Amino acid sequence: MVERLVVIGGDAAGMSAASQARKRRPADDLQIVAFERGRATSYSACGIPYWIAGTVKTEAELISRTPEQHRANGIDVRIRHEVVGIDLAGRSVQVRDLDAGRDFAEPFDSLVYATGSIPMRPPVEGIDAEGVYGVQVLDDGVALRAELDSGRVRRVVVVGGGYIGLEIAEACRIRDLEVTVVDRSATPVGTFDADIGGFIADAVTGLGIHLVLGDGVAAIETKDGRATAVVTASGRTLPADLVVLGLGVRPNVQLAVDAGIPLGPSGGIAVDRRMRTHVDGVWSAGDCVESVHRLSGQRMVVALGTHANKQGRVAGINLGGGYATFPGVIGTAVTKVCNLEVARTGLSEREAETAGYSYVTASVDSTTRAGYFPGAKPIRVKLLAERRSGRLLGAQIVGREGAAKRIDVFATAIWNEMSVDEILSLDLSYAPPFAPVWDPVLIAARKAFEAVEADVRA
Numbered sequence: 001m002v003e004r005l006v007v008i009g010g011d012a013a014g015m016s017a018a019s020q021a022r023k024r025r026p027a028d029d030l031q032i033v034a035f036e037r038g039r040a041t042s043y044s045a046c047g048i049p050y051w052i053a054g055t056v057k058t059e060a061e062l063i064s065r066t067p068e069q070h071r072a073n074g075i076d077v078r079i080r081h082e083v084v085g086i087d088l089a090g091r092s093v094q095v096r097d098l099d100a101g102r103d104f105a106e107p108f109d110s111l112v113y114a115t116g117s118i119p120m121r122p123p124v125e126g127i128d129a130e131g132v133y134g135v136q137v138l139d140d141g142v143a144l145r146a147e148l149d150s151g152r153v154r155r156v157v158v159v160g161g162g163y164i165g166l167e168i169a170e171a172c173r174i175r176d177l178e179v180t181v182v183d184r185s186a187t188p189v190g191t192f193d194a195d196i197g198g199f200i201a202d203a204v205t206g207l208g209i210h211l212v213l214g215d216g217v218a219a220i221e222t223k224d225g226r227a228t229a230v231v232t233a234s235g236r237t238l239p240a241d242l243v244v245l246g247l248g249v250r251p252n253v254q255l256a257v258d259a260g261i262p263l264g265p266s267g268g269i270a271v272d273r274r275m276r277t278h279v280d281g282v283w284s285a286g287d288c289v290e291s292v293h294r295l296s297g298q299r300m301v302v303a304l305g306t307h308a309n310k311q312g313r314v315a316g317i318n319l320g321g322g323y324a325t326f327p328g329v330i331g332t333a334v335t336k337v338c339n340l341e342v343a344r345t346g347l348s349e350r351e352a353e354t355a356g357y358s359y360v361t362a363s364v365d366s367t368t369r370a371g372y373f374p375g376a377k378p379i380r381v382k383l384l385a386e387r388r389s390g391r392l393l394g395a396q397i398v399g400r401e402g403a404a405k406r407i408d409v410f411a412t413a414i415w416n417e418m419s420v421d422e423i424l425s426l427d428l429s430y431a432p433p434f435a436p437v438w439d440p441v442l443i444a445a446r447k448a449f450e451a452v453e454a455d456v457r458a
């Protein structure tokens with residue numbers, strides 16, 4: 001008998017799952033129907049700020065696989081179709097065709113829940129006013145860009161200085177708009193330690209963006225239903241023609257909750273290593289699920305495309321009759337502000353303390369190429385190593401071109417539970433156009449090793 005797989009959500013996680021399942025099982029064995037409420041499938045939300053800035057020229061370039069391409073691959077994709085209910089006992093989903101305005105039921109044998117996340121909206125007055133934008137899906141980017149293209153917008157206030165907020169702020173600045181970023185923390189991108197965050201703050205202000213730190217949003221003023229200003233907790237009024245929410249995201253789980261699909265302690269959908277939920281035949285992947293942090297052991301929701309693609313692939317392989325697992329996350333992330341690159345992996349100081357680790361830190365300043373080689377740029381590397389064992393717990397990098405991707409060496413080391421001493425011996429590449437003879441990775445490991453030794457002696 002032909003089985004039927006229904007996928008909710010047509011982007012990274014959902015379509016990776018669908019494509020992998022299709023690769024392993026032909027259509028006469030497994031029918032696959034994917035519902036996507038937006039207009040696009042398999043798009044790069046990560047590219048939205050660069051399209052808004054004009055670095056990426058067209059919206060089409062952000063789409064890696066269109067609905068037509070998926071259909072040609074044997075996946076029945078229905079765009080502008082929103083799943084509005086899941087009946088687990090009856091094994092069907094309730095679907096709304098948004099253009100035709102009609103509802104229908106679609107039966108399933110297996111279900112992949114891949115609805116992504118939704119931008120946080122603080123419960124303040126005016127938050128639902130016109131001109132207040134969260135950016136999560138491509139259609140949000142399209143709507144935001146249309147506002148910016150309208151010529152009506154001169155002043156933009158970004159509420160929340162996370163990496164998405166800063167990327168949008170920079171894009172607006174490139175468009176020559178007056179931009180203010182408001183963030184409650186002492187430095188932007190709170191997942192970095194404050195000493196690294198200070199460099200980010202300097203880069204943001206260096207772009208001509210006003211940065212209001214240590215202050216949050218208290219209300220949004222409106223006129224005729226449209227946002228006109230952001231009022232902060234300290235009482236400042238920041239005039240705005242457009243407000244962008246950059247406060248982070250939460251998993252989009254309401255449909256799952258209503259259906260009785262269990263969540264984990266972090267509020268994401270609880271899944272096992274094969275991406276199975278606690279309901280038989282129901283799988284989940286991407287921003288809506290929780291993952292295990294390999295260092296802290298904590299369950300957490302980490303909304304990153306890198307995980308969504310991998311988790312979707314794992315779900316699809318398993319649905320296709322294979323065997324695959326998602327072994328967890330270690331908090332690796334990278335971004336840039338103007339020409340300042342920042343990256344992190346593992347635990348920050350606060351996270352290490354919360355997880356109960358005792359650690360030493362080491363920071364080094366070096367260059368991305370041999371100091372004498374043209375184009376050598378500054379780089380700072382900060383490491384956290386566990387006391388006594390010297391196990392690498394975290395790394396943060398800030399610098400200019402060529403700096404940030406060095407984080408992947410540390411991510412690999414943390415993944416393999418290496419000590420800073422072991423990293424010091426790694427056979428890393430060297431030639432003057434690429435690195436100093438002691439790569440900043442190695443110098444940082446050496447410094448961290450010395451800090452571990454000094455701590456043992458103390």
Ligand SMILES: Cc1cc2nc3c(=O)[nH]c(=O)nc-3n(C[C@H](O)[C@H](O)[C@H](O)COP(=O)(O)OP(=O)(O)OC[C@H]3O[C@@H](n4cnc5c(N)ncnc54)[C@H](O)[C@@H]3O)c2cc1C
Pocket residue numbers: 008009010011012013014035036037038044045046047048049081082083084114115116117135136137164252255285286287288303304305306307308309334
């Ligand atoms: C501006 C921006 C920049 C980013 N930059 C990076 C980056 O540099 N690196 C990185 O790793 N990650 C980045 N991310 C995060 C990354 O885009 C997400 O983690 C990734 O898209 C998650 O994939 P997903 O499939 O889980 O969810 P989504 O991509 O959100 O896809 C979920 C889909 O489900 C659809 N949907 C939801 N509910 C329903 C329903 N009821 N019925 C039908 N369809 C539904 C939505 O329309 C959406 O298309 C960025 C995100 C944004 C917004």
